Amino acid sequence: MRLAAIDIGSNAGRLLISDVTQGPGGKMEFAKMALVRVPLRLGFDVFESGRISPKRAEMLLKTIESYKLLMEVYDVQQLKAAATSAMRDAANANEVLQNIEERTGIRIEVISGGEEARIVFETHIAENLSVHESYLYIDVGGGSTELTFFSNGQMVFKESFNIGTIRLLKDQVNKEAWEAMKNFIKEGVKGHNHVTCIGSGGNINKIFSLSKRKEGKPLQLEQLRNYYKEFSALSLRQRMQLYKLREDRADVIVPALLIYINAMRWADAEDIFVPKIGLADGLIQTLYADIAKKEQERWV
16 A cells, blocks of 8 residues: 655645555554655745745745645555644635645645654654653754653653744744743653653654764754854854855754754753654554544444
């Protein structure tokens, strides 16, 4: 079965196409066939003016049209599409999304921060972790940060905060927002086992790639601090040249590091694993679960 997910974030839009097959022991396996990223940067409009500009709305429409053609080429059977923080805040989100649906037939659902955290958790990453440890999952986007905490094999909390890379670049995150996230993390992890972090998002993936760490090995908090100091001391152009970064990555990587560092400090965590999964993966998992449930109900 070939499924697809579209994730319209505050910094970029992503299309993920996956093959879903049954592996040994009946366990379902999800193999990535294609992943396409377009730097839409909707948050730069929304977090400044509260609306998506006609120019970016047109970019988004053309992106979805392109995704539709790709899905046809890949013979995708079903799709789930979601938009996050920028669309949640955009006053003209309904108008923009309605136009896309009329022109392409693709319906994009605007999901809440809590729903975003829940879908990310659907990647089932907790199944591969030790039941004797506590884990804080940190998903950093352009408009928000989603936190999911599980301990002893059980999810303890999931929460979303309007602290994202583009909001920080636009100086739209106040001290109170930071304090709220700090207090929430500290209270939430209190009394639980030693905490290890799991990071997702394009920025932490890029840091992991730059670190040359072996797959499956964690990054240390001190490494993130060092990268933060290095990148902060460089201009945007220098970051692009020295680290071969695209402009739309070079500007947001510094505020992203700040979010990861703070979350790790407040959780008293020293290590962060980077399994290269995110919302699009969770959307695929959720879509498959819905299909499987309907199929099961059909035979009951």
